[in-house]
Amino acid sequence: MDPATRYQKKGKVVRLLLKLSLLFLLLMAFFILSLWVFAKIQGPPPVKVPQTTRFYDADGHQIGKMEHQNQNRYWVKLDDIADPLKQATVAVEDKRFYKHHGFDLRRLAGAVVADIKSMSKEQGASTITMQYARNLFLTNDKTWTRKLAEAFYTMRLEMNYSKDEILEGYLNTIYYGRGAYGIEAASKYYFNKDADDLSLAEASMLAGVPKGPSYYSPYNDFDKAKHRQRIVLNSMVSSGYITKQQADNAFEQPIHLVKKHKTPKRVAPYFQDTVEYVLKHKLHIDEKTLATGGLKVYTTLHSDMQKKAEYWVKQVIDPKSDIQTAMVAMNPKSGAVEAMIGGRNYKKSSYNRAVQAKRSPGSSFKPFLYYAALRNGFTPSTALKSEPTTFRFDDGKEKYSPSNFGGYYAYGPITLAQALALSDNIYAVKTHLSIGMDKLVKTAKKVGITSPLGKIPSLALGTKPVSVAEMARGYSAIANGGARVTPHYISKIVNQKGEVIYEWEPKKKQVLDKPTTFVLSQLMTGVFDSKLNDYSKVTGSTVSKMLTHKMAAKTGSTAADSWMVGFTPKLVSAVWIGYDKGKSLSTYPETGYSKLIWTHFMEAALEGAPKNGFKPPKGVVGVLVDPDTGKLATKACPNARMTYYLKGTEPQEYCDKHKGEHSHKKDQHKDNSKDKGGFFNRLLNLFD
Known part of the structure; x- marks a missing residue:
């Protein structure tokens, strides 16, 4: 083949390769352009990055997180x-x-x-x-x-x-x-x-x-x-x-690495478990979102208050003891749960005794009874006999013979104010039967007790089990002037984008009469007042000198449970002490643990708060009364005590037990109430 022919063939090959290259480039350009157009049509891809969900306290400090495959993922x-x-x-x-x-x-x-x-x-x-x-x-x-x-x-x-x-x-x-x-x-x-x-x-x-x-x-x-x-x-x-x-x-420059990665102590673990439960079962947020959704969950926990609760539990209870405890502290105005203890050691037992366990509240249930009594003809001065009594009910077919703690009785009449302060069981059952056993059940349900209750004589003595959280909610209604609130643990939830996807809306419902509730709250301060001592000391006498704030409370005890529940208008706390398997409590010191924990915690939590936040509403009057007789006190009465009544039901007679001049003139008291004396005298003789 001559050179010219070879050159022409080479030229054809080169031209073919150039054409193919150009075609390839055009196809590539078309492909890339098409890809760009398709990408534009598709729009932005959904950016879903797994992130760790974190929990914060009421002050915005992180207290915990949701664990997910030992990964930590945060977005900044x-x-x-x-x-x-x-x-x-x-x-x-x-x-x-x-x-x-x-x-x-x-x-x-x-x-x-x-x-x-x-x-x-x-x-x-x-x-x-x-x-x-x-x-x-x-x-x-x-x-x-x-x-x-x-x-x-x-x-x-x-x-x-x-x-x-x-x-x-x-x-x-x-x-x-x-x-x-x-x-x-x-x-x-x-x-x-x-x-x-x-x-x-x-x-x-x-x-x-x-x-x-x-x-x-x-x-x-x-x-x-x-x-x-x-x-x-x-x-x-x-x-x-x-x-x-x-x-x-x-x-x-020296590099200072973290030497030891200690697993941080989980703040309020029982509280955080409750928060997780609410997220899953109340707010219905799925597991995947909780694990990788990067939510910011702002809770109601007050970390300082939580520390004080944990401190006093450790200080009071013998570390060698197997006894357990539970506590719930909440704001009665909003229902925000601010501190919680579900047990003494979360690592040993994650069982939350504050919300999961139900135990008999004993006499701490009596305030609900006495509210019903005040709404059905009783006053703080109403007197009934305290003596061993066998009660007949169910048309006389059934008998019930309760006894007072330690076998102590007045063997005579005591007032309602004394009965509550001394925790007299005979007075409580008499009251329960006289007003109708349905009244206590209805009152307890109104304030938020959801556990099953029975119309039985012993309900007056708190024999039906309830949770610590229920008792805190029930007392909150009393502290809140009769307005029931819904306990809550989460104030708001923020998603990855910073959007608020949930925010708590306060829910309050007036379920009790406000003046009557105030009268009850002041009666409950009597558990710390030695002026109400009678056949025994008031049940809060052992801790009364520790108090610097005016507080209302009630103790409760059964063979296996010890309770202290009480409040100021700004804080309610309920404390339970007992063994998981219902083992009986010894006389001392176990039965006193609940009082000590409650008192020290309340004083610590209320540090700097007003000493007396109770303000009488319209419809109540306060008068000086002799605790023994329930009548208006005279200058001769040694223990005259300010007592509140629904307007028109305050006593009109002066005490005749102590000789001396009247401390008030009769015309200073307006007699707007009906004479109840005959009714209650007849009531005294209803029981054997």
Whole structure:
């Protein structure tokens, strides 16, 4: 073949190759253009990054989190990340991040050539955007299919999010080893700092870890981590972020890693368990959202109050004892549960005795009875005999013979005020039967007792089991002037976007008469007043001298339970003491634990609060009364006590037990009440 012919053939081949190359380029351009158009049509990809749900107390301090596969994931704004960390990351991972549109063609071309030479896919040219796409949607498998999908998601991210938004997402999702996902979790784990407090030395150290979290972690191999830090610092110098001198200084600066990663003590674990229960079963938030949704759950817990409760439990109870306790403290105005103890040791037993257990409340149930009595003809001066009595009920078919604690009786009449303060059982059962056993049940239900109750004589003595939380709620209605509130543990929930998805709305319902409720609350202060001592001392006598605030309360005891429940207008707390298996309590000191814990806690929690927050409403009057007779006191009465009555029911007669002049003139008291004397004299003779 002559040279001319060979030249023509070569020319044809060259022209064919050029045409094929041009066609290939056109097809590639069309493919890329189509991909961009399709990416634009698809719009922004849904960015759902797993994040740890965190719990906060009432003051906004973090108290706990939802555990998820031992991972810590937190999201922080780009402005809340230290500049050196952002600069170090861009310098070492993607220098041209702010210049390209998701793909660095220079690096990509070099990586393709390297892959073809080695016949593998080992070389990478991933930009920050590509890595972010992989973190969000894909795996780390080195396949062409995955790389094509990565490219598509990269386009969608670049077309719909700003560079700063992409960098923020990347820094919040990249893995830094040791279970830390995102820079905030890494900063906390390695240096116990927030991400915006990182120094240049710390930032350059952390920025080098994602290249190989197990290989470059300073915990695994500090020398390798320092070598990687030098690479990061040099990249920052070449990118113009810092000078050579700053890089050298940062490299020489000592790195102070967290030496010991102690599992932090869980704040109020029983309370947090209750919060989780409410989230799942009351607010119906699914498990996945709780585990990875990055919710911020703001609770009602007052951490300082919780610490005081835990302190006094430890101080009062013998550490060698197996006895258990439970406490609920709540704000009676709002229903916010501010402190909770479900047991003495959460690690040994996570069973929450404050909300799950139900025990007989004993005489602490009596205030509900005496409210019903005050609404059905009784006054604080109503007198009934305290003596051993056998009661007949159910048309005389059944008998009931209760007894007073220790076998002590007045063997004569005592007033309602004394009966409550002394916790006289005979008086309580007589009252219960005289007004009708349905009245106590109805009152208890009104104030929020939801446990089953029976119309039986012994209900007056608290024989039906209820929870500590129920008793706290019931007493809150008394403290709140007869308005029932719904206990709550969560004030609001904020999602990843900062949107409030739930906020508590206070729910209050007036269920009791306000003046009557006030009269009852003042009767309940009598458990601490020695002026009401009679055949025995008032039940709060052992702790009365510890009180500096005016408080209303009631004790309660059974063979296996000891209670103290009480309040001021701003705080209610209920304390229970007993054994899990119902073992009987010894006479001393176990039966006194509840009083001591309650008293010390209330005083500590109310430090700085007004000494007397009780304010009489309209419809009540206060007069000086002789506690023994329930009549108006004279100057000769040694224990005259201010006692409140519903207006028109206050006593009109003066005490004739003690000789002396009247302390008040009769015309100072308006007689608006009906004469009840005949009714109650007849009532005294109803029982054997």
